[in-house]
Amino acid sequence: MSSGKPGRSEQWRKYLEDSAHRLALAESQAGRLQSESGSREALESLQSIFHDFAGSGALYGLPEVSALGGEGEYLCTTVGLSERPATLAEVDQVATLIRRLRTVFQRVMTGPEGPRPPADAPRSTPLLLLAGSPSPERSAMADFLLKRGLQVEGLDGFRAAVERFRAGLPDLLATEVSLPDGTGFDLVRRFREIEGERSIPVLLLGAPELFHDKVEAIACGADGFLPSPVDPSTLFRKFRILLGRRRAASGRVLAVEDDPSQAAFLETTLKAGGYQVRMVTEPMAFEREIHAFRPELILMDVLLPGVSGYDLVRFLRQEEGFSTVPVVFLTTEGRRRAQIRGAEAGGDDYLVKPVTPEDLLTTVKSRLIRYRSLQEMMDRDELTGLLAHTPFLQQARLCLSRFTRRQVPYALVLVEIDGMEARTREAGARARDVLIQGLAKYLQRKVRQTDVMGRYGDQCLALVLEHLSPTDAVRLLDRLQTEFSQMDWPVETDRRVRASFSAGAAMASPSMKTLKAWLDAASGALKSARLQGGGRVALAPPTEAPPG
Template sequence: MAEKIDSLQEKLRALEAVFIQKLPSKIAEITQTLQQIVERPDNKDAMVVMHRHLHTMAGSAGTFGFAEIGNQARAFEAILKPHLEGAPWTNEELQAYSQEVNSYFDYALKYDTKPVNGVADSVQEEEKDVGTPQLIYLVDQDEAQNQEITVQLEHFGYEVVRMNHLGTLATAVARRRPHVIVIELSFPEGKVAGAEEIGRIKQIERFRIPTVFVSHSNSFDSRLLAVRSSGDGYFTKPVDVVALTERIEAILQNHEDQGFRVLIIDDDAVTSKFYGAVLRDAGMNVYLLNDPTQILTVMTDFRPEIVLMDVYMPVCSGVELSRIIRQDNSYVDVPIVFLSSESDMSKQLDAVKAGADDFITKPVSPEYLKSSISSRAERYRSLRALIMRDGLTGLYNHTAIKEQLASEISQAGRNGAPLALAMIDLDNFKMINDTYGHPAGDQVLRTLARLLRQRLRRSDIVGRYGGEEFAVIFPDTTASVAARVLDQVRVAFAKIQQHSEGGGHFAVSFSGGVADLEASLDADELFDVADAAMYASKQKGRNCISQA
């Protein structure tokens, strides 16, 4: 790049761009080597090369945010390993393995490589991809219900694989590990065959797969059996698919890495790299800053959940730097921890008075450092969620989404990048509450919130602006691209069958408006422009997207 990359986000985007650019050739190396093995199953050299390619892919894909590709490469590597060690292939095994590998990587290239906006104008205008869908295995003999559940889950962006027989589940799990299994508790093979099969898979699988049981029975004994089989959810038939989706989302969120954002400020590059490596090993996102004069820019771009700094630095002291941070109302609650060899209690007290939350004396064991930082970051995240999140949907609330937009506009201005804002309003929402009741209305709000989170990129920011109105910030995206993406979400949402307490089903639509920085560089004005575009959609007859 011609411009100097001066923020972590830009560096990550640049690295991700390089990974995406090279991904097709890396996959081609895997599939070409696999073809050599298919032609000569005893080709040990080809298997060694294949194993190396898969091992490299397993490590690199997750690093750049493509966890599903990394996990699947690791699964393919595990299947290959016994044959690399001498176990012969049967023709059926090799053909099945070849088909699985080729099918998956064809799928990954189509769905898990999204354009990196900002590289070229032509790239910005491409449709925005949302990554590989999360995989659900649906195991039940009730084909009619399987079809209904599949259609609904696919509207939410999941990939669903249906199975009618228990015998196919273990083989499928070995070849491609799902994110969640939804399974009938009882099968004709035995009274509790579904639970027994999950128990057997759990014994042979290194990682437990989240499982949701469904059953015609609502008895205590059935529910207890599901609990003893490590079930993460239990639904009686006919299954409320919206409620099932809520449970699946909650399960997947609980299994995500914490990924606390930690900013380390120290003029000693070697020491900061050491502590950064310790915290990264614990799954945290770490930004190393050796120049304290860049603190305000980094605080804005990286948005740390905890700051770890030394007391003594050449440009200014840690105490002075903490006071600079505390001068900004946006950062008064961000935890600041001093990490220093200073043992003078009076100087430690001065640091705390300046706004620090803790003082850790060097040397410190890696385990203590990880525990101390993660506990403080967790408390900060929890408190921020109470302050910034809407209680019903879990999205950013009105105040928080406005703050996020102002911050994103500032960053887009520094980077010369596009940014779009969408306003969304549910159609005829008062009538839904009056007809089906407020609990059904709340369910509709949660459903739309969940669909937006699943269908959009991780970098897109979603908030509940108020009532039945939502806002979405699309970084690095023009209004035309954002409008097309939002229209796809609109179509999917309108197909979802909502459930009322009386057992009825109904569908809901929404109207939206999109604007970008071409309309205004002021956050409040941009909200007004996008809101006006949304009302234009209402005037057109609702259930459409308008661009300012």
């Protein structure tokens, strides 16, 4: 009996056929866009086609196809968000991308050995298999995760999932507890049997509240569970943490060791474990190397020429950006003394020499997992899942720097829900949380993945929108405000309310020498919008660069 698993050559042949059909459709829609520059249907069709190429090229050993598809998808998304007809230059750009895609496929087809399937290559983006009953909620969850860089494949039940496992394992698995033809518990057990080792992150969705069932969820081989209703942003954050654990063996480790034989042992062992390694044999080079390498973990010998490892770590903790980087001391001191002195200096762990390769790799991996989990929690606002205040400002500063270097158009937007204080007095803090969280999720669905979003203040969200003109930015924000104001939000068990928001936008300009100046301009525009009565969008007036 056939296993039902298609051969790689068959998959490759089908991919080339599908790509030929997509290119023909893309050329047809590009011609339509040229004759009807305002055709939303043609633009959306092209966006979908480019999206397919972006997601599939690298899977078949054609990274150039993914790059061109991603560029086309971004272009179509930007034009779509601006709600204006495509310009002649943009139409020409679309046509050029399609021609370049066709050239790539022609090169594959007419190569000296014909259209042979490429060798297996690792996926460029993680693949999530989502097992359960077909439903609008599952489709919405898949759309949410797709926008955040995951490939998502839905599986309609136990048997369909097992067949898919045999065809190839994913990077992530999520399964509902109740399946049409079985249980999620049994599916996870079967998955672990096929996998052969417990390394791929697995989550159970809609797990019952009983303690016994939670224990069974872990016992069957799942890494965690999420109760109903499952929030897509919570699922995404959970998987990011679990993927971070899988990637722990690819972290950057800086080792400070002056003894040549010990340094060679550390470097050889860590590289064999899959880590990027930077050795520092001269303590005076420590400051330069940490800023150049940006390590995620530091191994620190205690006895160094001219200075102690404890002193270097005390210095490290004063350097901006390194206060939480884990440090593991390497020492010949007694365990109790090493533990006390290391903790006093700001260390996280210690290893007593001579260190075995197993102890070294185990300690490094566990400390990296904890560090990345901590970074994830620190970078994200707990209520909204957006970037927290400081990480958002760091990203905004990078955008301003890109504008200064390359003149890339950026709009900084501050958004506040109108009348929040009155709503909080009337319905309590829950109303505030529901509305802020609702606004954050709504904006996440509407803006591009490349745009930056964060929680700027207790009641204020912030965005940095890329490649939009002032007119396009205001038009987009006006549309979003209108849509949001027509949505109902459950602030109490039996009560739903509607809300509007005010937004202030400021375009990056040559006069914006600092992030503070950019933020001040957006804050002034937000204040202007609120003074107009709320539910408005205001754009900061352009500022001139100071005379040089």
